[in-house]
Amino acid sequence: MSNPFSQDLLISEEQKELVALVKEFAETKVKPVVEQCDRDDTLPMEVYEQAMEMGLHMTVLPEEVGGMGLDHLTNCLLMEELAKVDAGFAVGCSANGLACEPIMIGGTKEQQKYFASVLQQKKFAAFCLTEPDAGSDVSAAKTKAVFDEKTNEWVINGTKCFITNGGVASIYVVFAVTEKDASSPYKAMSAFIVERDLPGVSVGKKEDKMGIRLSSTTEVIFEDVRVPADHLVGGEAARGKGFKLAMQVLDSSRPTVGSMACGIAQRCIDECVEYANTRKTFGKPIAALQSMQFKLADMEMTTQVARQYCHYAAQVQDSGIKPYSKLSSIAKCFAGDNAVRVATEAIQIFGGYGYSKEYPIEKLLRDAKIYQIFEGTNEIQRVVIAGNLLRGY
Ligand code: CAA
Numbered sequence: 001m002s003n004p005f006s007q008d009l010l011i012s013e014e015q016k017e018l019v020a021l022v023k024e025f026a027e028t029k030v031k032p033v034v035e036q037c038d039r040d041d042t043l044p045m046e047v048y049e050q051a052m053e054m055g056l057h058m059t060v061l062p063e064e065v066g067g068m069g070l071d072h073l074t075n076c077l078l079m080e081e082l083a084k085v086d087a088g089f090a091v092g093c094s095a096n097g098l099a100c101e102p103i104m105i106g107g108t109k110e111q112q113k114y115f116a117s118v119l120q121q122k123k124f125a126a127f128c129l130t131e132p133d134a135g136s137d138v139s140a141a142k143t144k145a146v147f148d149e150k151t152n153e154w155v156i157n158g159t160k161c162f163i164t165n166g167g168v169a170s171i172y173v174v175f176a177v178t179e180k181d182a183s184s185p186y187k188a189m190s191a192f193i194v195e196r197d198l199p200g201v202s203v204g205k206k207e208d209k210m211g212i213r214l215s216s217t218t219e220v221i222f223e224d225v226r227v228p229a230d231h232l233v234g235g236e237a238a239r240g241k242g243f244k245l246a247m248q249v250l251d252s253s254r255p256t257v258g259s260m261a262c263g264i265a266q267r268c269i270d271e272c273v274e275y276a277n278t279r280k281t282f283g284k285p286i287a288a289l290q291s292m293q294f295k296l297a298d299m300e301m302t303t304q305v306a307r308q309y310c311h312y313a314a315q316v317q318d319s320g321i322k323p324y325s326k327l328s329s330i331a332k333c334f335a336g337d338n339a340v341r342v343a344t345e346a347i348q349i350f351g352g353y354g355y356s357k358e359y360p361i362e363k364l365l366r367d368a369k370i371y372q373i374f375e376g377t378n379e380i381q382r383v384v385i386a387g388n389l390l391r392g393y
Helices: 013-040 045-053 072-085 087-106 109-120 242-278 290-319 325-350 361-372 378-390
Strands: 124-128 144-148 153-164 169-177 189-195 201-206 217-228
Touching (some): 013 045, 013 087, 045 087, 072 242, 087 109, 087 169, 087 189, 087 242, 109 169, 124 153, 153 169, 153 189, 153 201, 169 217, 169 242, 189 217, 189 242, 242 290, 242 325, 242 361, 290 325, 325 361
Parallel strands (some): 124 169
Antiparallel strands (some): 144 153, 144 169, 153 217, 169 189
């Protein structure tokens, strides 16, 4: 069954072809492994490798450095398609893009080329910002990087947690405090490129997550890790600008995150339409009941609106208009809340079967929940929205 309105009808032929390609990949390669990987909490590494062959881990990287060179709108379309089949797999792919963003936004040309060359070898990357005591409050980060003038190296110490791709990445972008005497915590951080195989880098606790279990989430620990001076993202001139860089990265990634949440919501709708047309009660399909129709209508309405808003935010981003933080936060927050609401309603439509692991619905709710938490909780999105509103943006 396919709902022709489950994607944007106004997209170009090229975008439609890419969406069709990713849809086929997701249906034929990802779908068969989802149930087992979700149950056993394992990663489908071979399927990830195939996704990387297609370039799905470097969608928004420019073509000149080996990426697919897609705009953010197209990225939203593709990540929604992956998330319809498995949101964890979509997160595992798109988290590479998240790790690339600081380099693309703030890195030097050499750093962009180097970072891309690692991903081109079908390697994972990870964005290391969150710490045990610095989640929503990024400026409370404790990870430190101290410059050693004798060796011309930075020495990094600290622990990052809840890192997507943490356990599988070959390269990390790590945010650390470099300016201990800065006038404000917002001027204290910088970002570094850190290779996984350097002495002192280790992977800590692996999270046993409620959902998105086809993605790796771990601690990453840095103990006296030495990186050369040229691994400081953006070079000397970027020292102390890491907080703002992280904010710009999150602005950039949130519309795509919202689109993944739309993928989950759309999958719920598709499953519910099929179920409502076949499941009978009181002698007729439950689709004939107005109570079911109203639920479906609400699910469809809010999901269409969420999708269009994510696309709008991505288009504004692609147009270069700034600031677009408020739009990004609205997209992520509305789409994340919507996914949880729609998945909860989907369970209600399926009744007892929706609560059972025999059907895919309970997993959709488990997957949806993280979209209200990661990439900035939806409370933080409201802080950003209200803050921008009150400043007149
Ligand atoms: N772009 C550029 N600069 C920005 C900015 C933006 N979007 N947002 C804030 N800034 C600047 C401000 O202008 C201000 O600059 P000055 O000091 O020069 O005036 C400075 O940064 C501080 O801004 P705020 O006063 O707004 O800072 P705050 O501490 O009150 O709030 C926050 C910041 C919005 C709460 C921020 O910390 C935040 O977004 N937190 C959420 C973090 C988050 O999303 N974490 C997710 C981790 S990644 C993840 O989950 C990925 C994964 O693995 C899947």
